[in-house]
Amino acid sequence: MSVFLDIFTVxxxxxxxxxFLAGIVGLLRFPDTLSRLHxxxxxxxxxxxxxxLGLLPRAGGLxxxxxxxxxxxxxxxxxxxxxxxxxxxxxxGGSPS
Amino acid sequence: xxxxxxxxxxxxxxxxxxxxxxxxxxxxxxxxEGFVAYGLLLSIAWVSLKAIDVALTEAAIGSGLTGVLLIGxxxxxxxxxxxxxxxxxxxxxxxxxxxxxxxxxxxxAIGVLSLPDPAPTLAxxxxxxxxxxxxxxxxxxxxxxxxxxxxxxxSIVVVFALIGVWSLAPDRVWGGYPGPRQYADPNSILAYLxxxxxxxxxxxxxYIFWVGADLPGGKFQGATILxxxxxxxxxxxxxxxxxISRTWLRILLVAGPLLFIAIGLAGALxxxxxxxxxxxYAKLLIKVIEAALLPTLVLTLALLVAGAPERTAPR
Numbered sequence: 001m002s003v004f005l006d007i008f009t010v011x012x013x014x015x016x017x018x019x020f021l022a023g024i025v026g027l028l029r030f031p032d033t034l035s036r037l038h039x040x041x042x043x044x045x046x047x048x049x050x051x052x053l054g055l056l057p058r059a060g061g062l063x064x065x066x067x068x069x070x071x072x073x074x075x076x077x078x079x080x081x082x083x084x085x086x087x088x089x090x091x092x093g094g095s096p097s
Numbered sequence: 098x099x100x101x102x103x104x105x106x107x108x109x110x111x112x113x114x115x116x117x118x119x120x121x122x123x124x125x126x127x128x129x130e131g132f133v134a135y136g137l138l139l140s141i142a143w144v145s146l147k148a149i150d151v152a153l154t155e156a157a158i159g160s161g162l163t164g165v166l167l168i169g170x171x172x173x174x175x176x177x178x179x180x181x182x183x184x185x186x187x188x189x190x191x192x193x194x195x196x197x198x199x200x201x202x203x204x205x206a207i208g209v210l211s212l213p214d215p216a217p218t219l220a221x222x223x224x225x226x227x228x229x230x231x232x233x234x235x236x237x238x239x240x241x242x243x244x245x246x247x248x249x250x251x252s253i254v255v256v257f258a259l260i261g262v263w264s265l266a267p268d269r270v271w272g273g274y275p276g277p278r279q280y281a282d283p284n285s286i287l288a289y290l291x292x293x294x295x296x297x298x299x300x301x302x303x304y305i306f307w308v309g310a311d312l313p314g315g316k317f318q319g320a321t322i323l324x325x326x327x328x329x330x331x332x333x334x335x336x337x338x339x340x341i342s343r344t345w346l347r348i349l350l351v352a353g354p355l356l357f358i359a360i361g362l363a364g365a366l367x368x369x370x371x372x373x374x375x376x377x378y379a380k381l382l383i384k385v386i387e388a389a390l391l392p393t394l395v396l397t398l399a400l401l402v403a404g405a406p407e408r409t410a411p412r
Contacts, residue, residue, distance in 0.1 A: 077293070084286040 005057040012054030019047035033090040037083050044079040048072055101145075108142050125174055129167040136160025149313035150236040153305070157321035158398075165328075165402050231380035233311030240315070241383045245372040249361065252354045252390050255397045259350070263341055266406040272342030275403040281334035291333035298326040306391055310380065316387045320394035327399045338403045346396065353393030357386050 019042055026039020052072040059065040115138065119131035136159045143152035185191075223235050223243065232238045240248050266273070281287055306319030330336040339346050360382055361372040368375045374382050 074297070077290070081286055081290045088286075 009054045009057060012050050016047045016050030016052075016054060019043055019050065023047060034087060037087055037090075041079060041083055044075060048075055105145060108138065108145065112138055112142065125171040125178060126168075129164065129171050132167060133160050133164040136164065150234070150315065150318075153313060153315075153318040157318045161325065162321055162398055162402065169402070169404065229379070230374075230383075232383065234309060234313065234315075236313070237309050237315055237383070241386065242374065242379060245361065249354065249357050249372070252357065252393065255394065255401075256350055256354065259397050259401055262401060262405050264405075270406045270409050272340060273406040274340045274408040275338045275400055275406050276331075277407055278337060279332055279334040281332070283334070285333070288333040288335060291329045291335050294329060295326040298322055298329075302326065306387070309387070310384065316391050316394055320391055321398055323391075323395045324399035324402070327395070328402055331399075331403065338400060341400075341406055349392050349396055351393070353386075353390035356389040360386060 023039050023041075023043025026042070027036050030036045030039055049072055052068050055068060056065050059068055112135065115131055115135045119128050119135060122128050122131060136155055140152040140156040140160065143149075143155055186194075220235075223239060227233075227235055227238055230238050230242050232242075263275075302319045302322035304319075305314040305322065306316050307314075309315030309319070327336065331338055341347075360374075364373040364375070365371045
């Protein structure tokens with residue numbers, strides 16, 4: 001059983017790391033602010049979500065696992081809000097430097 | 098080389114690189130961004146050294162609150178910055194400044210590297226006497242029992258800093274509202290965040306304050322989170338900072354340090370030394386002091402960010 005959990009952890013965290021990598025590549029390579037934001041949200045949402053999912057079996061208790069989920073949800077909320085605000089400034093023509 | 102030491106090495110190299118970039122970059126705003134990222138990386142370094150209390154303080158105050166203050170300063174400097182950077186100092190002066198900075202860094206490096214190994218430590222003595230104070234968190238015990246004078250002066254210094262910021266106000270707005278009034282769209286995404294996040298943030302802030310007796314946490318970290326929630330509501334235009342002439346505000350600002358001083362002086366009578374706690378009451382008194390310092394710190398930290406008064410006092 002624990003072998004399967006370990007495989008699950010490694011697979012999920014690796015997939016999460018892949019999305020972070022993809023997000024960073026997008027952030028560095030995409031041409032304008034809006035598409036860079038699009039790349040970045042993948043890293044936050046999917047990347048961190050998969051890392052969190054992979055760490056759940058290792059959290060050592062229901063309470064700690066719930067804390068991990070709450071951390072992910074808070075990051076989701078913050079990144080969604082910040083992306084909206086950056087996108088709004090970018091659309092108005094200002095360059096968010 | 099183990100995984101842990103590789104990670105530590107990568108973290109240290111990243112810290113040095115981002116510190117160098119922060120110094121080298123020309124744009125003020127970029128330097129502030131570098132400073133915030135540096136603080137967050139530094140708090141990861143503290144976590145890997147198992148100093149969770151320091152990591153929390155670094156993330157909350159060193160990176161978060163100071164970062165916001167510096168962003169505000171950078172925004173104010175923007176109009177005058179171009180003129181200033183046009184008149185660059187001459188080459189000899191810049192070399193002299195670089196040499197002086199390098200000499201200071203070198204002296205610190207020699208000092209750190211020549212420390213005896215293992216370093217002299219009082220940690221075992223602190224842990225041995227921890228049960229007599231009744232606290233579970235050794236850091237809180239050191240801050241409020243063994244080195245109470247440091248914490249007392251710290252809590253007074255932040256109030257002095259706020260008075261320093263206030264004293265920048267012109268005479269005609271003295272006693273008025275700090276900073277410009279924010280008029281954000283009530284349907285904007287920022288206003289939504291300012292409604293959704295504070296209930297969560299207030300619970301987390303109070304929890305971190307309360308848990309500081311036994312686990313990593315404490316009043317400074319908790320107060321920063323509470324102040325951030327208030328600032329969020331201010332920035333979204335949902336709340337306004339109080340005018341600095343309010344009596345309740347001034348009372349709360351000095352209440353924490355004053356109670357700390359009073360309990361400290363009472364220690365001279367009941368426990369035989371200033372800032373000592375009578376046998377068996379240490380934990381209770383420490384919690385009372387922390388609870389009194391919490392509102393002082395929340396108000397001070399939030400109003401430091403809100404800035405000097407800019408609008409006239411209410412008639």
